[in-house]
Amino acid sequence: MAAPATCADPAGRVQASFERQSIMRLLGASLDVVEPGRVDIVLPYRADLCQQNGFLHAGISTTIADSAGGYAAFSLFHPGEDVLTSEFKMNFLAPAKGERYVASGRVVKPGKRLSICQVEVHAYEGEQATLCVIGLLTAVRVTPR
Amino acid sequence: MAAPATCADPAGRVQASFERQSIMRLLGASLDVVEPGRVDIVLPYRADLCQQNGFLHAGISTTIADSAGGYAAFSLFHPGEDVLTSEFKMNFLAPAKGERYVASGRVVKPGKRLSICQVEVHAYEGEQATLCVIGLLTAVRVTPR
Amino acid sequence: MAAPATCADPAGRVQASFERQSIMRLLGASLDVVEPGRVDIVLPYRADLCQQNGFLHAGISTTIADSAGGYAAFSLFHPGEDVLTSEFKMNFLAPAKGERYVASGRVVKPGKRLSICQVEVHAYEGEQATLCVIGLLTAVRVTPR
Amino acid sequence: MAAPATCADPAGRVQASFERQSIMRLLGASLDVVEPGRVDIVLPYRADLCQQNGFLHAGISTTIADSAGGYAAFSLFHPGEDVLTSEFKMNFLAPAKGERYVASGRVVKPGKRLSICQVEVHAYEGEQATLCVIGLLTAVRVTPR
Numbered sequence: 001m002a003a004p005a006t007c008a009d010p011a012g013r014v015q016a017s018f019e020r021q022s023i024m025r026l027l028g029a030s031l032d033v034v035e036p037g038r039v040d041i042v043l044p045y046r047a048d049l050c051q052q053n054g055f056l057h058a059g060i061s062t063t064i065a066d067s068a069g070g071y072a073a074f075s076l077f078h079p080g081e082d083v084l085t086s087e088f089k090m091n092f093l094a095p096a097k098g099e100r101y102v103a104s105g106r107v108v109k110p111g112k113r114l115s116i117c118q119v120e121v122h123a124y125e126g127e128q129a130t131l132c133v134i135g136l137l138t139a140v141r142v143t144p145r
Numbered sequence: 146m147a148a149p150a151t152c153a154d155p156a157g158r159v160q161a162s163f164e165r166q167s168i169m170r171l172l173g174a175s176l177d178v179v180e181p182g183r184v185d186i187v188l189p190y191r192a193d194l195c196q197q198n199g200f201l202h203a204g205i206s207t208t209i210a211d212s213a214g215g216y217a218a219f220s221l222f223h224p225g226e227d228v229l230t231s232e233f234k235m236n237f238l239a240p241a242k243g244e245r246y247v248a249s250g251r252v253v254k255p256g257k258r259l260s261i262c263q264v265e266v267h268a269y270e271g272e273q274a275t276l277c278v279i280g281l282l283t284a285v286r287v288t289p290r
Numbered sequence: 291m292a293a294p295a296t297c298a299d300p301a302g303r304v305q306a307s308f309e310r311q312s313i314m315r316l317l318g319a320s321l322d323v324v325e326p327g328r329v330d331i332v333l334p335y336r337a338d339l340c341q342q343n344g345f346l347h348a349g350i351s352t353t354i355a356d357s358a359g360g361y362a363a364f365s366l367f368h369p370g371e372d373v374l375t376s377e378f379k380m381n382f383l384a385p386a387k388g389e390r391y392v393a394s395g396r397v398v399k400p401g402k403r404l405s406i407c408q409v410e411v412h413a414y415e416g417e418q419a420t421l422c423v424i425g426l427l428t429a430v431r432v433t434p435r
Numbered sequence: 436m437a438a439p440a441t442c443a444d445p446a447g448r449v450q451a452s453f454e455r456q457s458i459m460r461l462l463g464a465s466l467d468v469v470e471p472g473r474v475d476i477v478l479p480y481r482a483d484l485c486q487q488n489g490f491l492h493a494g495i496s497t498t499i500a501d502s503a504g505g506y507a508a509f510s511l512f513h514p515g516e517d518v519l520t521s522e523f524k525m526n527f528l529a530p531a532k533g534e535r536y537v538a539s540g541r542v543v544k545p546g547k548r549l550s551i552c553q554v555e556v557h558a559y560e561g562e563q564a565t566l567c568v569i570g571l572l573t574a575v576r577v578t579p580r
Binding site: 234236238239253254261263276279280281283 | 543544
């Protein structure tokens with residue numbers, strides 16, 4: 001992937017930034033779908049990512065949801081701009097139990113400064129998906145000075 | 146720590162459950178303060194917990210905030226009861242940059258079924274603390290059947 | 291509408307409860323769509339419902355969104371049960387400016403005790419709709435003792 | 436109150452803007468405390484502001500909480516600047532039942548563009564106060580062009 005950080009290609013810019021998120025490597029998460037305004041991140045189940053009952057910890061499903069939402073916003077930014085999360089809210093609909101988890105971020109309202117994204121996390125057991133998390137997130141566009 | 150899971154001692158019950166949260170070991174987080182209705186969790190800085198700019202990932206500060214809030218509620222429950230997070234909302238006030246992070250959870254309104262908690266994360270550089278995250282969380286009491 | 295409060299008909303039960311929400315009369319809001327798991331409320335523009343710039347006050351778009359979400363949950367309850375809002379989060383995407391506003395509530399995840407709903411408010415200028423508010427809401431089922 | 440909208444005095448600027456919020460007149464709400472970074476709004480009970488059980492509608496306690504939070508942020512702005520709410524989240528801790536309600540907004544983190552505020556609503560029965568709502572709000576500073 002040559003010089004993705006400075007090219008206009010959204011997928012390349014998202015991939016380059018994602019690779020700098022060291023926590024994604026620690027968790028074993030990777031980018032799945034990257035389209036303008038939409039990013040999916042996949043995380044295989046691991047026993048060391050869990051809460052007290054062996055379900056994925058709510059903070060970890062939130063971590064991939066946050067990156068999916070932030071990068072969905074980032075995919076619409078100009079080269080050189082960066083993204084920060086201002087706030088998010090997550091509702092946990094079902095225990096996160098499955099062999100893999102997919103976090104999807106989608107821009108509901110792009111903005112010059114603030115972009116509002118909807119995020120979801122599904123747990124997969126084979127091909128069966130359960131919606132575990134639904135959330136809303138505000139991403140801030142950071143422009144170089 | 147003898148048989149804490151079945152004793153009335155809140156600190157013992159919190160400690161025993163916290164030790165079953167495998168994610169806390171992976172992140173290197175540990176319990177700090179445990180009082181009835183109040184739990185603090187401390188997380189030392191590590192380069193592998195970061196987002197693209199080297200700050201603690203918002204999802205990871207949320208992970209310790211979620212556990213701090215959940216265990217603050219749990220500390221008021223009866224032995225044998227468990228806790229789940231129903232929802233939370235976090236505002237990120239400053240980049241999480243410091244040598245260690247302390248998440249505090251405090252019960253604002255205990256309830257038979259739902260407990261509302263306020264959570265905060267401070268980043269410490271030496272003794273200087275910066276408030277990085279403020280949030281609200283709903284914890285659900287799960288009673289054995 | 292004969293004895294709707296005790297009949298099984300969801301639309302009748304929603305209508306009967308809605309008529310007891312005195313604030314809806316004060317604002318001039320009325321029920322539009324009522325289906326199992328989905329309720330829309332319509333509010334015509336009035337100059338006395340506004341904030342300092344003449345847009346609908348965020349709290350008033352929230353008021354109809356809250357009732358739409360709560361009644362969407364309520365529409366799936368049993369006769370005799372009641373609904374309370376536990377919490378909600380709203381993102382304001384655009385100034386609420388139009389000749390009428392439509393709040394839609396839709397149950398994302400029904401539950402024995404907690405139901406999670408997505409809510410939206412669109413502002414209409416003629417047939418042109420602008421999404422002004424998107425939110426998430428937790429409704430609590432209250433069972434008679 | 437002579438020309439408050441263009442003077443530096445925060446209380447004067449808040450009062451002048453508050454008087455343009457027509458909804459506050461309709462509800463019967465008025466400013467109570469106005470200090471830099473802190474605003475309280477008081478609302479006497481009225482039967483026509485209620486939900487189906489005769490409690491203050493959650494959207495109406497939210498309406499005064501939103502204005503209290505927004506004006507707390509606004510009180511720290513420069514003359515000529517305006518405020519918009521980007522998002523809020525409210526937890527309802529107890530049914531809002533009392534002879535009057537007081538919404539308090541307090542700036543937790545002022546910012547060049549975004550200010551984060553904590554909001555609370557207490558219901559009063561005589562001198563006895565019950566905390567009914569706790570919330571977090573993001574206010575946006577709007578600068579004249």
